[in-house]
Structure formats: C-alpha cells, structure tokens
Amino acid sequence: MPSSEAFDYVVVGAGSAGCVLASRLTEDPAARVLLLEAGGQDTDPNIKAPAGLGLLFHSEVDWDYRTVEQEAAGRTFYWPRGKTVGGSSSTNVMIYARGQREDYDGWRDEHHATGWGFEDVKPYFVRAERNNRHGPPAHGTTGPLNVEDRPYSHELSRAWVDAAADWGLERVDDLSGTSPHGVGLTQVTCRDGRRWSAADAYLRPALDRENLTLRTGARATKVVLEGGRAVGVTYVQDGAERFARAESEVVLSGGAVNSPQLLMLSGIGPADALREHGIDVAVPLPGVGGNLHDHVLAPIVWETRDTTDVIVDLLTPENLQMWAETGEGPFSSNYAEAMGYLSVTSGASRPDTQLTGGPTAFVLSGDEMPGRPVFTMNATALQPGSRGRLTLASADPAAEPLIDPRYFTDPEDVSTLVRGLRAVIEIGEHEPLASFLGRPYLPASADLADLDDAALADHVRSWSGTSYHPVGTCAMGEGEAAVVDPELRVRGVAGLRVVDASVMPSVTSGNTNAPTIMIAEKAVDLIRGFRDL
Numbered sequence: 001m002p003s004s005e006a007f008d009y010v011v012v013g014a015g016s017a018g019c020v021l022a023s024r025l026t027e028d029p030a031a032r033v034l035l036l037e038a039g040g041q042d043t044d045p046n047i048k049a050p051a052g053l054g055l056l057f058h059s060e061v062d063w064d065y066r067t068v069e070q071e072a073a074g075r076t077f078y079w080p081r082g083k084t085v086g087g088s089s090s091t092n093v094m095i096y097a098r099g100q101r102e103d104y105d106g107w108r109d110e111h112h113a114t115g116w117g118f119e120d121v122k123p124y125f126v127r128a129e130r131n132n133r134h135g136p137p138a139h140g141t142t143g144p145l146n147v148e149d150r151p152y153s154h155e156l157s158r159a160w161v162d163a164a165a166d167w168g169l170e171r172v173d174d175l176s177g178t179s180p181h182g183v184g185l186t187q188v189t190c191r192d193g194r195r196w197s198a199a200d201a202y203l204r205p206a207l208d209r210e211n212l213t214l215r216t217g218a219r220a221t222k223v224v225l226e227g228g229r230a231v232g233v234t235y236v237q238d239g240a241e242r243f244a245r246a247e248s249e250v251v252l253s254g255g256a257v258n259s260p261q262l263l264m265l266s267g268i269g270p271a272d273a274l275r276e277h278g279i280d281v282a283v284p285l286p287g288v289g290g291n292l293h294d295h296v297l298a299p300i301v302w303e304t305r306d307t308t309d310v311i312v313d314l315l316t317p318e319n320l321q322m323w324a325e326t327g328e329g330p331f332s333s334n335y336a337e338a339m340g341y342l343s344v345t346s347g348a349s350r351p352d353t354q355l356t357g358g359p360t361a362f363v364l365s366g367d368e369m370p371g372r373p374v375f376t377m378n379a380t381a382l383q384p385g386s387r388g389r390l391t392l393a394s395a396d397p398a399a400e401p402l403i404d405p406r407y408f409t410d411p412e413d414v415s416t417l418v419r420g421l422r423a424v425i426e427i428g429e430h431e432p433l434a435s436f437l438g439r440p441y442l443p444a445s446a447d448l449a450d451l452d453d454a455a456l457a458d459h460v461r462s463w464s465g466t467s468y469h470p471v472g473t474c475a476m477g478e479g480e481a482a483v484v485d486p487e488l489r490v491r492g493v494a495g496l497r498v499v500d501a502s503v504m505p506s507v508t509s510g511n512t513n514a515p516t517i518m519i520a521e522k523a524v525d526l527i528r529g530f531r532d533l
Contacts, residue, residue, distance in 0.1 A: 004242070005245070008248040010244045010245075012250070012258075013254040016198040017520035019198035019202040038258075044084070047090050049194070049331050050150075050331065051311075051334070053091065070407045071409075089517075097508075099510045103508045107505055111477035112486075128144065134174055138178075145517060147188070149185070150337065154308070158338075160427070163428070163430040164340055166430040170182035172341075175341070180351070215235075219397065220234070223250055225493065246495065249496065249497060251523075252498045255470075256500070260474055263498075268490065273392070283492040285490070290481065292389055292404070294384070300376070300379075301441040302438060303437075303440075307359075312371070333359075335358045338355075341510075344420050353423070355423070360374065362376040370441055379421050383509060385413055386405065386408060388405040414457050417460045418456045418460060429449070469501075471508075475503060477505050488523055497523065501519070
C-alpha cells in the first residue's frame with residue numbers, strides 16, 4: 001500500500017455534487033474532508049464567459065468521451081463531460097431547471113426510493129438557490145447557487161417566444177415551476193452575467209477552512225475495501241500512487257460515467273463482466289453501469305435574414321470588453337436563451353417534450369458549425385425509454401469506459417422527437433419569428449413542412465446530439481437492479497455512498513444540474529443522520 005493519510009470523508013470528484021458535499025460537510029469543523037478531482041483548476045477564461053462554452057468542447061477541461069457506435073443511428077456520439085473543478089457545472093449550458101413533480105414522485109413510487117418524492121426534495125432545491133427574481137415558497141433567495149435572468153437575450157429568442165405563444169403555447173413566467181407547461185426565456189446559473197458553477201457557489205468559499213483539502217490532477221483508481229467496508233481510495237497524482245484513508249465514509253461523485261467506472265475497477269459490479277477483465281469480484285452488483293440513459297437534442301436550423309448571430313456577428317472585442325466591465329452584452333448569452341415545455345403525444349398527462357434553442361448554431365452534434373447567421377431550435381424527448389449500459393474497456397483505470405446509451409432502441413423516442421420537430425417547424429411559420437427565418441440549413445429542404453415523418457426520423461438519427469444529461473448508472477431504489485439504497489449507500493458495502501446524477505433511477509424532465517445539486521444537498525443530511533430539512 002502506498003503512503004497514506006487519513007480523513008473522515010474522502011469525496012471523489014469535484015463536480016456539481018462533490019463541491020456541495022465538500023462545502024456542507026466541512027461546516028462541521030471537526031469533519032476532515034479530502035476532495036479529489038482528476039482535472040485541474042477551473043482557470044480557463046472561457047469557463048466564466050457564458051458565450052465561451054463552445055470553446056470548452058474538446059479542451060483540457062473536457063473528458064471528451066465518445067459513445068460506442070449506436071446501432072439505431074449508425075454512428076458514435078460525442079459526450080462532453082467537465083474535467084475540472086466544478087465538473088460539468090463549469091462547462092454546461094447553465095440552464096436552471098428542476099424537472100417535474102412527477103419525476104420525483106416516480107422515484108418514490110415506481111423505484112421505491114423512499115424519501116425522494118417532490119415534497120421531500122423541494123426544500124433542498126430552495127436551500128441551494130439564490131434566485132434574483134422568484135422567491136419563497138417555491139424558490140430560495142439566500143442559497144449559494146445564484147440563478148438569474150440573463151442580462152442579454154437576442155431578438156430572435158424573444159421572437160421565438162412570441163411565435164410559440166402565437167402558435168398556442170402559454171407564456172410561463174417560471175420555467176422551473178412544479179410542472180411547467182409553456183414557453184419563456186431561460187434562467188441561468190450565472191451571477192452578474194458570469195457563469196456561477198458549483199465551484200463558485202460552494203467550494204471556493206470553503207477552501208480556506210483548515211478541515212478541507214482539495215487535490216487536483218488526482219485520478220482515483222480504486223476504492224479499497226477491508227472486511228466488507230470501504231476504508232479509503234487509491235489515486236494517482238503527479239505520477240505517484242497515493243492512498244487516502246476514510247475513517248467515516250467514501251463518497252463517489254464522479255458522475256454517470258466515472259462513478260460506475262470506479263466501482264467496477266474496485267470489484268463492485270456485474271460479476272461476469274469484472275472477471276472478463278481479471279478483476280476480483282468483491283461485491284457482485286449487477287446494476288452497476290446499467291440503466292444508462294440520456295436526453296438527446298434533435299435540431300432544426302434556419303439561415304436568418306435582417307438580424308444577427310451571436311457567434312458570427314456579436315462576439316467582438318468590443319463586446320468582450322463590455323462583458324468584462326459590466327457582465328452585459330452578447331458574451332453573457334448561453335445560446336440556449338429560449339425554452340418551452342409541451343405535450344406532443346395524444347393523451348400525455350404532462351409535458352413530454354422540451355424545446356431549447358437560440359440565435360446561433362447551437363449543438364449540431366457538437367461537430368458542425370455553419371459559419372453563417374442561423375437560428376437553432378432543438379426538440380428533446382423528456383422521458384426517454386431507451387436504456388443502455390456503461391462497461392469497462394479494461395482493468396486500466398486510465399482507459400476510457402465503453403459508453404453505450406443505446407439511443408433510439410425504444411422507437412417511441414424517435415416518434416416523440418419527430419412530433420417535437422413538427423411543432424418546431426410549425427412555430428417557425430408564425431410571426432414575428434417567420435420574418436427573420438430564411439431557407440432551412442438543417443435539414444436542407446426547400447420546405448420543412450413537406451418533410452414526412454420518415455424523413456424527420458432519418459434526420460433525428462443523423463443529427464441528434466447529447467443534451468449532456470446522462471444518468472442512472474448507479475440507480476437508487478430497491479431490488480436487484482438498484483446500486484444504492486434511498487440513503488445513497490452502495491448495497492453490500494459499508495461506508496460507501498454514491499452522490500451524483502448516476503443515482504437518478506430515471507432522468508428528470510429537463511436539465512439535470514439543479515437536480516444533481518439538490519441530490520447532494522439532501523445527501524449531506526443523510527450522511528449527518530438527518531432525515532428531514
């Protein structure tokens with residue numbers, strides 16, 4: 001065993017959840033906490049500028065994953081994940097969304113995650129939040145996570161909201177309401193026009209505490225077990241292997257990719273799959289890595305006229321200076337400026353589709369930029385049925401795992417996206433948006449309304465990209481498929497929890513950053529032995 005040191009808690013991953021845990025646990029001056037982060041410090045200037053988010057793709061702060069080839073799409077998918085302090089909260093699109101009441105009640109009722117119904121989790125959303133417009137009882141105004149109305153919204157985004165209202169959707173003042181249905185401009189996790197990550201909100205204010213130790217460039221390689229208990233973590237930093245002992249608990253907060261990967265490297269997971277890589281099975285747990293699912297974005301893109309494009313036209317030195325001095329202007333745009341929730345399926349009891357977009361080439365599989373002024377609107381199926389699995393490629397901790405979300409293997413996912421795109425196309429025919437839209441860029445068609453369902457389905461399979469919302473690979477609940485119990489303790493192992501988006505048994509109906517922070521806020525009380533806020 002390499003040289004070691006001891007803490008009360010060892011938290012693996014300084015992402016959205018890990019930052020919350022490190023901050024909240026060290027509020028007790030007697031609790032010694034080590035926070036390990038595989039990436040480096042969050043000093044890339046493009047992190048702070050919301051409009052710089054596209055430059056974070058394929059950069060040093062991105063794990064830069066790719067899925068295995070998706071059989072139903074005939075291609076691989078790029079999977080960005082934050083590899084820096086703050087994790088994906090330092091690289092995401094900054095949309096603040098809670099999901100729907102039914103998501104959490106479903107965790108409780110369908111997955112037997114007692115204590116995770118909406119009324120159970122709502123106080124933790126409120127505790128986390130500092131909203132600059134909405135207040136109690138639905139929203140918090142004193143929490144660490146700043147949520148604000150974006151200082152800048154492009155005329156195209158406002159025109160889309162007006163067109164969607166003309167099409168028939170209700171204008172919604174609070175898109176993070178209990179079960180939103182309608183359209184509006186997004187609120188973002190920013191402060192004065194600058195990204196406000198979990199590192200900004202939680203970690204940085206706590207770093208001067210003597211009982212908190214942050215190690216960056218520290219890649220965890222194994223959870224060490226003794227007598228059925230997790231006693232610490234081995235990790236590599238600066239080429240040297242080290243060991244950190246956890247006298248109370250080890251908490252994995254590596255996200256839907258890295259938490260199950262580390263469990264399997266530690267001998268906790270599907271027994272046959274571990275043996276294939278020569279890993280001794282410590283705890284056979286078949287659900288580890290399973291239940292992998294994600295939201296996808298299916299785009300419609302138009303060339304525009306008589307207007308501007310945030311990236312092509314507005315990201316100028318003058319606007320950069322404005323943002324640096326005031327936090328205002330186009331550099332405060334997160335591109336996903338407009339959003340809506342609607343039901344596109346007959347008989348749906350709640351919104352099943354999210355529309356998200358703005359005044360540029362937003363997403364496009366992360367691989368294509370048209371280089372001319374465009375407007376993008378994406379459709380997302382909020383409750384996807386497709387399920388996949390994450391597995392090890394080898395026993396080498398440095399080897400990327402095999403990511404297989406099995407996109408579109410549930411044909412209803414494609415059907416929902418086709419109906420969502422049909423709504424996007426119809427909204428584009430309404431004023432005041434229609435006057436700004438030129439010829440379709442993607443799909444390239446003389447008349448989008450003439451595309452039949454088969455053509456739109458082909459478009460979905462060819463051009464959809466991840467929404468960056470992978471979940472489920474360490475799902476909580478009961479039964480053989482569950483990895484953690486409702487207190488987030490790994491089944492069959494003492495002193496080990498998972499606290500991140502991987503514990504969601506089903507994805508929330510919207511962006512997942514705020515729910516992940518909520519999970520961590522609640523986990524702190526579970527770790528401390530509290531049951532209610």
